[in-house]
Amino acid sequence: MPFPFQQAAFILDKLMNHGFDAYIVGGAIRDHLLGRPIHDIDVATSAHPADVMSLFKRTIPIGIEHGTVAVLSGGQAYEVTTYRAESGYDDFRHPNQVSFDVSLDQDLMRRDFTINAFAMDRSGQVIDLFGGKADIMQKKIRTVGLAEERISEDPLRIMRGIRFASELCFTLGQKEVTAFRAKSDLLKHISVERINQEMNRLLAGKGVHQAIRILENTGCVHALPLLENVDLKKLYDVDFSFLQTSEERWSAFLIAVGLHDVHVFARAWKWSRESEKKVYELTTLYNALKRNPWTAESVYFAGLSNAFAANRLLAAFGILTNELLMQYDQQVHLLWQASTIHTRSDIAATGHHFIQWSETKPGPWLAKVINTLEKEIVNGRVTNDLGEIEAWFRKWQISQKKQS
Incomplete structure (x- = not known):
């Protein structure tokens, strides 16, 4: 051999x-x-x-x-x-x-x-x-020796076993199911960082639904932070194969189990600020897209990466078919390409220009004017040209004075 x-x-x-x-x-x-x-x-x-x-x-x-x-x-x-x-x-x-x-x-x-x-x-x-x-x-996950002994040594083995079930599309042995159920509370002794690592891989596995069923049937899910009372059944309807990143998968998880406060969950699970921000943005976009289609403004503020990720979330929940997902992605791409700016730094005028034109000291008005201009350019109502921006700003100043 x-x-x-x-x-x-x-x-x-x-x-x-x-x-x-x-x-x-x-x-x-x-x-x-x-x-x-x-x-x-x-x-x-x-x-x-x-x-x-x-x-x-x-x-x-x-x-x-x-x-x-x-x-x-x-x-x-x-x-x-x-x-x-x-x-x-x-x-x-x-x-x-x-x-x-x-x-x-x-x-x-x-x-x-x-x-x-x-x-x-x-x-x-x-x-x-x-x-x-x-x-x-x-296609069985079995412990070496007595399952309860192996788990008592290191309860993270519960999460590793369920993660292997997801990655390999295996099932647990019956003795292991019994031991996981009996020892599930020991997971509370394990650092959330280590549990999070296993959950990231579990949610990415081809057998994710199989693993979710084990989490549910053994009661192990209820020993995890903030998941004491969740119902995982809606996760069976999520097609995780559409999702490409851990943030997309966690977004789908939180949406399906009905946990709406991303920031509280992120703190409990000790996510990085970057992951917390991404999941918050994706869940917010998902909820907005269920009500309204993409516009030039929503694509711009989402960013290309988040926009495509939000489309994948819609597909994962069955809101978009494969064909519609392609159409949504094409629409996002066209709206992005049509925009004359892709970040605020692309705007031809800076804060210095507005201060110079207004002959006024910086203040809250400056952020207000830049925010307003950004939307005007993205929606095609103002050209990203210094001269046209100055002309627009003069009119904006007059309108603000009238309002006050």
Whole structure:
């Protein structure tokens, strides 16, 4: 059997030539067996971190307390970890004790799911101690050992399991469903940042509806921040395949479950300001577009990227067919192209011009005039020409004086 991880073969060869055991382990083997793209290649070895660092020229001790050293080669980083056993998880994440002088079997025994507990030797032989191959064939997510024990060690495994169900279109084993339901409250001990990372990948998976059903059936969703009382059923009608970014997917999620205050949710989930702003803009645009079609002004203030994203949201909720989505995108593109400005900085006049023309000190009037002019230009009522803008401004001044 040919060795499928040739780019990492030099690591195994060097370790073995110096008398150490060395195997490819984990998700890379799972993805190889499934025919999926390989991203990270991890190595397990009997060598201690100091041995690994002495054998390879370019290394980074990225997790030395857990026996992990990154070996750098060809622009790639390969995590090389000493066989280890773990015990005691008082903080529901980090083991209280890590032992390095153990066997490969013991090292594989500490892993979360059977489909991640593979090892492969240098000849390409797969070592499958827990029935991972059979679970891949049956499209099942099962824990290594007792599900409740694995979850109690690190409750994030609940979210990882449901995320794998989404990414791989797998289902949970029955014992895992029972354990996830029984232990769902332990998710409250996990940092929201880590839960958010898993949710981002879950919502992006091809089996997202399957994963949402698991979240609902196990009650795990109700242990997540601000989701204690939500009903996920409307999410089954959302076609996530239209959506391209995590912000678009979260927008669809919040719209479907009826959570309208994006800012409160973003703070609870500790989103970046950029993500919060994007989701707020997209949900606002979605609600506006359900009532009114695109105009030159709405496309300009949305921006091209947000406008296309909002169209995709309409399609995800079945408001637009594929054909109508193409028409909406074409309309947005034409309105954008027709506009003589695309940002405020494109306006031919600046604040200095208005101050000079008015012979007045800056004040609230300046922001008002620029805001008004911006809309006038976008709607084609004023040409973006300095002379015409000055003429428009003179008329605007007169009208303001009459109003006051």
